Amino acid sequence: MSETIVSTGQPHPERPVRVLFVCTGNSARSIFAESLLRRVGGDEFDVFSAGTEPRGLNPLTLEVLQDAEYPTDDLRSKSVQQFLGQEFDYVITVCDNARESCPVFPGEHESLHWGYDDPAAVQGTEEERRDAFRKTFLAMGERINQFATLVRRERRERRQAAVPSPQG
Numbered sequence: 037m038s039e040t041i042v043s044t045g046q047p048h049p050e051r052p053v054r055v056l057f058v059c060t061g062n063s064a065r066s067i068f069a070e071s072l073l074r075r076v077g078g079d080e081f082d083v084f085s086a087g088t089e090p091r092g093l094n095p096l097t098l099e100v101l102q103d104a105e106y107p108t109d110d111l112r113s114k115s116v117q118q119f120l121g122q123e124f125d126y127v128i129t130v131c132d133n134a135r136e137s138c139p140v141f142p143g144e145h146e147s148l149h150w151g152y153d154d155p156a157a158v159q160g161t162e163e164e165r166r167d168a169f170r171k172t173f174l175a176m177g178e179r180i181n182q183f184a185t186l187v188r189r190e191r192r193e194r195r196q197a198a199v200p201s202p203q204g
Contacts, residue, residue: 052080053081054125055081056122057073057130058130061087061089062087063092063093065152067111071111081184086114086115087113100170100173130176131151131152131154
């Protein structure tokens with residue numbers, strides 16, 4: 037797993053933080069990230085995922101999410117083209133291929149790269165493949181928790197800095 041950060045601005049402290057997760061197929065990693073941040077972030081985050089070449093949801097993605105009691109009814113594979121012209125606070129690529137082919141989004145935002153191996157590329161028994169999806173989901177869960185905590189802290193600090201201090 038690798039990480040790259042390109043900063044071009046800061047999220048607005050008074051509205052939900054808009055986050056777009058991008059991978060190639062939008063079938064596993066970006067779907068996991070979207071689901072995880074929706075649960076962890078709640079109303080403080082407006083979360084989406086997309087693929088540079090969407091392939092549809094991988095059945096093992098849905099199985100892992102359902103096993104972890106995450107809602108899956110509204111999940112679908114989407115093209116990154118659907119989000120062009122929209123502004124995001126963070127655009128996060130979760131695979132190296134998407135990092136290379138992700139379009140540029142307008143406005144000020146942070147571009148992050150969290151490289152995860154594709155669990156769909158794992159060969160082996162059904163249980164070995166399922167285990168690869170679970171491991172990716174758990175690893176991404178740790179990263180998402182850290183990300184949400186840091187973003188919340190930054191927003192809180194920005195709000196506090198904006199409040200004039202009482203003169204005594």
